[in-house]
Amino acid sequence: MRIGVPVFWFTDLLNHIGKGAGESYPKQVLEAATQGFQHIELVLNTHYFFPDPNQLFSKECIQALLELKEQFKLTYSVHLPFWSVDPSSHIDEIRNATVETMACLIENVIELDPITYVLHATGEFAAEANKMKLPPEQKEFLIKFFANNSRNFVKQLVKNLSELGVSSKKLALESVKFPFKFSIEMAEEFDTSLCIDVGHILAGYTTDVNIKEAFQLSKDRISEIHIHDVVKRMDDGKLFIKDHMPLGSGILDTKEVFGLLKEAKFCGPLVLELKFEDAVSSKKLII
Numbered sequence: 001m002r003i004g005v006p007v008f009w010f011t012d013l014l015n016h017i018g019k020g021a022g023e024s025y026p027k028q029v030l031e032a033a034t035q036g037f038q039h040i041e042l043v044l045n046t047h048y049f050f051p052d053p054n055q056l057f058s059k060e061c062i063q064a065l066l067e068l069k070e071q072f073k074l075t076y077s078v079h080l081p082f083w084s085v086d087p088s089s090h091i092d093e094i095r096n097a098t099v100e101t102m103a104c105l106i107e108n109v110i111e112l113d114p115i116t117y118v119l120h121a122t123g124e125f126a127a128e129a130n131k132m133k134l135p136p137e138q139k140e141f142l143i144k145f146f147a148n149n150s151r152n153f154v155k156q157l158v159k160n161l162s163e164l165g166v167s168s169k170k171l172a173l174e175s176v177k178f179p180f181k182f183s184i185e186m187a188e189e190f191d192t193s194l195c196i197d198v199g200h201i202l203a204g205y206t207t208d209v210n211i212k213e214a215f216q217l218s219k220d221r222i223s224e225i226h227i228h229d230v231v232k233r234m235d236d237g238k239l240f241i242k243d244h245m246p247l248g249s250g251i252l253d254t255k256e257v258f259g260l261l262k263e264a265k266f267c268g269p270l271v272l273e274l275k276f277e278d279a280v281s282s283k284k285l286i287i
Contacts, residue, residue: 001261002075003283004039004271005032008046011275025056026064028276033072035280036287039269041118041224043079044105057108065112077172077224077269078109079118086123087153088146095153103160110164115268116172116223118195119157121150121186127177130207147182151189158190168192172223175214177205184217193223198257199243199273202230215260222266226273227257229282244273247282254286 007028025047029040047056068074085098106117126146132139158168172195173183180201187194196218201211209217229250231242247254261270270286272279 001267002038002269003036003287004041004075004077004269005035005037005276005279005283006041006043006079006271006273007032008043010046024050025061026068029065029068029074032276033068033074036283037279038073039075039077039271041077041079041269041271041273042109042112042114044109045079045081045083048081062109062111069112075269076112076114077116077118077271078106078112078114080105080120082120082123086125087120087157088122088126088150090125090145090149095149096156099153099156099160102157103164106161106166107164110166114170116193116195117166117170118172118174118224119154120176121154121173121183122146122176122178126150127205130178130205143179143182146178150178150182151186154186154190154192158192169223174226175200175206175209179208180206180214180217181208184221187218187221192221194218194221195224195226196222197226197273198252199226199228199230199245202252203232203241203243211257212260215264218264222264223268225261225266225268225270227252227270228273246274246278247272247285258286 007025012028032040069076080102085101086094087098089095129142129146158171161168161171168191172193173187174195175183175197177200183194186192196214198211200206201209201214228243229245229247229252231240231245231250233240272282274282
């Protein structure tokens with residue numbers, strides 16, 4: 001199993017505003033590698049904030065990332081955008097634009113040979129619907145509606161991947177703020193992989209599975225694990241939840257998670273989805 005870290009996480013990005021994306025990505029990867037991380041998850045949300053986002057895909061930047069990959073024996077994965085895109089949108093034009101954007105990004109980083117492309121297969125509107133307090137029949141209608149939109153999106157993206165020569169198994173559907181059973185069904189239908197985000201499940205975002213069930217249902221399709229702690233408590237009669245917290249600061253049972261990883265014979269990347277300094281401190285708790 002390889003311990004990984006995301007580049008750029010949003011809080012890390014804020015410390016680099018004004019610098020070039022092409023310059024900063026290799027610097028961040030180098031810093032991660034020297035801290036002992038063996039896997040890098042390139043987050044393709046945040047580079048759009050840079051003055052020239054296309055620098056990420058310059059020949060110089062890609063070459064630098066390839067050299068770092070060879071030098072430190074790294075593996076890469078890519079987290080596809082989840083801001084300002086919507087794979088489950090009820091507006092066809094938005095869904096189609098999201099497919100085109102993601103396919104273009106995949107083509108631009110394909111030379112890095114990522115082991116997986118992580119996808120949030122539903123958007124924020126679907127996430128809002130998932131937590132609405134509605135009569136069961138109305139809730140079921142909305143969830144199935146967004147799930148069907150997501151299915152159409154994944155079908156098209158898998159087709160685009162095929163045209164690029166990328167296997168459907170390279171696409172990993174993440175457990176997000178939506179019932180995870182729909183991601184599992186799509187993974188089986190389109191032969192994709194799955195990404196289990198332990199923190200999302202622990203926070204209750206998926207609504208339909210606990211951590212153990214997620215591992216059991218995903219079986220041999222898990223290509224990446226996201227791990228972060230969750231603070232979950234009652235404040236003045238209201239439920240307070242904060243995820244993407246350093247390990248050891250919340251309710252996550254790391255022994256349980258590592259037991260499930262061992263049971264699943266998982267040997268892929270375990271990504272500490274935290275800001276960089278928190279990932280560094282958290283790594284010391286699990287190695």
